[in-house]
Amino acid sequence: MAQQTQISRVADFYSAWLEHFPSFKVLASASRADVLRQWSGLGYNNRAVRLHQLAKDVTGRRHRALPQTIDELLALPGIGKYTAHAVACFAFGQSVPVVDINIRRVLSRLKWKIHSASEMKPEKKIWSVAAAFLPPNNAYDWNQALMDIGSQLCTARNPKCAECPLRHDCASAFSSKFNAKHRAVKKTEPHHNGTPRRLIRGKILKILHTGPKRFNDLLPLLNGNHAASPPKMGEPLAEKQKFLHDVLALMENDGIIEMHGSGTSARISLPESS
DNA sequence: TAATCGTGGCT
DNA sequence: TAGCCAAGATT
Numbered sequence: 001m002a003q004q005t006q007i008s009r010v011a012d013f014y015s016a017w018l019e020h021f022p023s024f025k026v027l028a029s030a031s032r033a034d035v036l037r038q039w040s041g042l043g044y045n046n047r048a049v050r051l052h053q054l055a056k057d058v059t060g061r062r063h064r065a066l067p068q069t070i071d072e073l074l075a076l077p078g079i080g081k082y083t084a085h086a087v088a089c090f091a092f093g094q095s096v097p098v099v100d101i102n103i104r105r106v107l108s109r110l111k112w113k114i115h116s117a118s119e120m121k122p123e124k125k126i127w128s129v130a131a132a133f134l135p136p137n138n139a140y141d142w143n144q145a146l147m148d149i150g151s152q153l154c155t156a157r158n159p160k161c162a163e164c165p166l167r168h169d170c171a172s173a174f175s176s177k178f179n180a181k182h183r184a185v186k187k188t189e190p191h192h193n194g195t196p197r198r199l200i201r202g203k204i205l206k207i208l209h210t211g212p213k214r215f216n217d218l219l220p221l222l223n224g225n226h227a228a229s230p231p232k233m234g235e236p237l238a239e240k241q242k243f244l245h246d247v248l249a250l251m252e253n254d255g256i257i258e259m260h261g262s263g264t265s266a267r268i269s270l271p272e273s274s
Numbered sequence: 275t276a277a278t279c280g281t282g283g284c285t
Numbered sequence: 286t287a288g289c290c291a292a293g294a295t296t
Contacts, residue, residue, distance in 0.1 A: 002292040009282070009291085043280030050294080080294045090292095100292045147292065156290060157285070186288095189278080202280055254279085 027055035032271035049255040050078030095139040097130035102150025111171030212269035
């Protein structure tokens with residue numbers, strides 16, 4: 001849940017989630033539709049699908065429990081390098097580095113002076129530095145502390161350098177460049193008449209939580225009010241239908257919806273099987 | 275490897 | 286208020 005999502009936003013979903021799915025066994029036997037319903041509002045619905053599959057994978061294991069090695073964790077759906085290390089450290093007490101967006105930012109601004117890491121690519125280097133800084137006996141507290149510094153003090157914008165315990169060792173302390181305009185320009189994301197595709201996906205899923213719908217019932221969702229571009233008066237219906245069809249195909253491929261039949265009367269629903 | 279995936283708070 | 290940002294993973 002915490003992937004690309006602030007912890008403060010996760011908290012409520014987390015407790016509600018555990019009430020519905022108190023164990024991997026319960027989660028594994030739940031329907032995909034129920035899983036997506038409980039996830040509703042959190043965003044990145046792919047994560048719900050992957051966690052559902054993870055529960056199935058885990059309950060199929062010998063001890064029906066989460067594996068404890070980083071390599072085994074990495075093999076599970078939805079678990080990448082960060083999460084594997086975070087689980088190993090925070091759940092299983094292993095002495096391993098953790099590099100999330102917060103720690104990444106803290107270490108980057110410190111301008112680490114670790115000689116051995118100078119010829120590595122940035123991604124490998126930062127993990128190497130995080131490992132080099134790791135104290136021998138309390139990785140848990142260390143990693144939590146770095147994350148807290150990153151989220152509470154060493155923030156992306158307007159960092160509180162005056163309150164930071166690392167200010168005397170930091171190459172970027174009190175720098176005026178944190179609010180600089182020169183950030184990487186984002187490419188325009190896929191959209192329909194100015195409405196981002198991911199927002200349309202969100203609307204579709206939200207509607208489907210109220211029950212199955214027909215293809216034609218979903219078409220109005222493409223008429224969102226947006227200031228980005230004026231509505232195209234003469235837009236061919238076929239064009240709109242093609243966009244919706246493509247969006248639904250992506251969502252079906254992601255395991256977020258099911259489609260039965262085809263054409264303008266196709267029946268769209270949350271995944272009812274598996 | 276760059277693009278894609280949601281949502282809501284913050285500045 | 287429009288854009289930035291968030292305990293990343295996947296293809």
